[in-house]
Amino acid sequence: MNIVVCIKQVPDSAAKVVAEGGKANWGEAPLVMNPWDEYAVETALLQQEQHGGQVTAISVGGPAATEALKSALAMGCSQAYLVSDPALSSADSQAIAHVLAGAIRKIAEVDLAVFGKQAIDSDMGVTAPQTARVLGWPVISLVSAVREIDTGKGNIVVERSVEDGRQIVEGRLPVVITVSKDIAEPRYPSFMGIRKAAKAEIPVWTLADLEVATPTPVVHWPEVENPPSQAISTEMISGEDPQEIADTLVDRILNEKVF
Amino acid sequence: MSGKILVFIDQSKGQAIPASWELIGAAKVLEESFSGGIAAVVAGENSKEVAKAAFKYGAGEVYYCDDPALTEYRPEPYTDLVVKAARELEPELILFPTTTRGRELAAMAALDLKSGIMPDVIKLEIQDGRLIATRPVYAGKLLAKTYCDSSPQIISARSRAFTAPEMDDSKDGEPIRVAIEYSEDNIRTKVTGYSQAEVGVSLMDANVIVSGGRGVSNNPSLSPPGEMDDKQAEIWRAQQGFAMLEELAKVLGGALGASRAAVDAGYIPYEHQVGQTGKVVSPDLYIACGISGAIQHQAGMRTSKMIVAINKDPDAPIFKLARFGVVGDVYEIVPALTESFRKKLA
Numbered sequence: 001m002n003i004v005v006c007i008k009q010v011p012d013s014a015a016k017v018v019a020e021g022g023k024a025n026w027g028e029a030p031l032v033m034n035p036w037d038e039y040a041v042e043t044a045l046l047q048q049e050q051h052g053g054q055v056t057a058i059s060v061g062g063p064a065a066t067e068a069l070k071s072a073l074a075m076g077c078s079q080a081y082l083v084s085d086p087a088l089s090s091a092d093s094q095a096i097a098h099v100l101a102g103a104i105r106k107i108a109e110v111d112l113a114v115f116g117k118q119a120i121d122s123d124m125g126v127t128a129p130q131t132a133r134v135l136g137w138p139v140i141s142l143v144s145a146v147r148e149i150d151t152g153k154g155n156i157v158v159e160r161s162v163e164d165g166r167q168i169v170e171g172r173l174p175v176v177i178t179v180s181k182d183i184a185e186p187r188y189p190s191f192m193g194i195r196k197a198a199k200a201e202i203p204v205w206t207l208a209d210l211e212v213a214t215p216t217p218v219v220h221w222p223e224v225e226n227p228p229s230q231a232i233s234t235e236m237i238s239g240e241d242p243q244e245i246a247d248t249l250v251d252r253i254l255n256e257k258v259f
Numbered sequence: 260m261s262g263k264i265l266v267f268i269d270q271s272k273g274q275a276i277p278a279s280w281e282l283i284g285a286a287k288v289l290e291e292s293f294s295g296g297i298a299a300v301v302a303g304e305n306s307k308e309v310a311k312a313a314f315k316y317g318a319g320e321v322y323y324c325d326d327p328a329l330t331e332y333r334p335e336p337y338t339d340l341v342v343k344a345a346r347e348l349e350p351e352l353i354l355f356p357t358t359t360r361g362r363e364l365a366a367m368a369a370l371d372l373k374s375g376i377m378p379d380v381i382k383l384e385i386q387d388g389r390l391i392a393t394r395p396v397y398a399g400k401l402l403a404k405t406y407c408d409s410s411p412q413i414i415s416a417r418s419r420a421f422t423a424p425e426m427d428d429s430k431d432g433e434p435i436r437v438a439i440e441y442s443e444d445n446i447r448t449k450v451t452g453y454s455q456a457e458v459g460v461s462l463m464d465a466n467v468i469v470s471g472g473r474g475v476s477n478n479p480s481l482s483p484p485g486e487m488d489d490k491q492a493e494i495w496r497a498q499q500g501f502a503m504l505e506e507l508a509k510v511l512g513g514a515l516g517a518s519r520a521a522v523d524a525g526y527i528p529y530e531h532q533v534g535q536t537g538k539v540v541s542p543d544l545y546i547a548c549g550i551s552g553a554i555q556h557q558a559g560m561r562t563s564k565m566i567v568a569i570n571k572d573p574d575a576p577i578f579k580l581a582r583f584g585v586v587g588d589v590y591e592i593v594p595a596l597t598e599s600f601r602k603k604l605a
Contacts (some may be wrong), residue, residue, distance in 0.1 A: 011397075014555065017401055120536070123378075123394075125378060126363070126366035130367065138333075138335055141334075141359065162359045163359055165455040166453070167450050167453050170449045171447055181532075219375035221405050224402065224403045226401060227401070235583050236583075242594075243595045245592060245595070249585060256582070
């Protein structure tokens, strides 16, 4: 089976991010593979172990994003490609979807494209369904378990979560899926994997390589700002015994009439 | 901007998701700038009843489609319906709730309509004749101001960020049935099973959330039954602890949340996780029990109107966000709190 996993490089989730001059600044915090994408890589590798074939990791970003792709290689992905092009500096999600679809087409004969739920920097959560739409493939999002893939029949059966419950969805390959956190715990890179990743040369594709036209972004992000600081004056509640503390606390909460 | 606003009413099993009505509230605020009126579209089995309710919340025209292809939710036929409605009604703005369904439909419709999506928006305002959508990024550590310079502008709005209009029973209208032409052969997915989630208040819609962290497993006075190893005993203790928190949540008509540490330790299912890699919530009251308040957890709850923290450690970072704090044992304070709320809310 030919699997593609799409990943993004983001600032570490523990980073203290502040707005400076309308831009996000995460200081010295490391750039890592988007945490949600680790679940996507794990899902792809589990399917490869069961059905054979290869897992290709792709990312769109600057040259530094090769580090995220190396993490994917260290986990066990067979190969990785970076799509990097100065024309993508102000790309919106629609543009990224066209680029990823172009990369998936170039890899060719892909059965399954796996995405994380969303990137923890832009928090958009739309790249997978938009990429699926460009490709003309169905999308099944927030998959919590892959029940079965029958490569002979070209079928996939998964469980997915929506707000009100869980659906079992059967789809015909090729499909795009996004995975949720309860699908499987991502593996740590192996020593072999880390060695292989360190030596790997990651090919870079431009828009021309993908035969994708330079996109015109329609959604613009002129600036980011710090959220209004809430001046919170914390009041500590104490008392003789738990019941007294609780009674005081309840009175104080009800007094402020927030709910 | 003179066009229509089209609102997608998300419903499940004949019940509208509350955030859908909030969209009509958001649309009404913008009505001066978008003068073409508010249209609504609803899809699925029994959607006619939900469509009728949309008039009572203030929609001027309402369309519904109860084609069997839409009975179980699948993104492709749902997107086709929304796109068809958009092509016929030519709205300048389409609003979706940021539910699982709403977000992906908005994304796919944006692609089909050759426009752009701004998901999970918390604020809409007109500046210099342009609609500016504010959306949290970096899990709410920052706010991004965004706009879309093509039409229709497509937005999904975060639950509880906008206020639903009061329902007006005097308003009525006849929703218009829309047909889609679909053969199952053209839809490459089938829903072959469905199980309803455990009944309870959804974290996203809850006014009150009671959340527990790792600290919830530290009740030494509970003795686990039978032969349990240390790990099983720890999980058993934590589950008793979460049952205690759930009791408090029930008294407050709220939902049960958890920190990542509690979820990762296996105390409670992932559905309950609040934080950067869980749900981002914004209730009126958030009671954090035995949660120290890692930055990733803060990212998921810091916009709550009032935060109350109960923790043994007086230096826990969560206290910095809290309006009220109690340094104490969750196992002593929470049952007393439940009792007290029960009495005072009765």
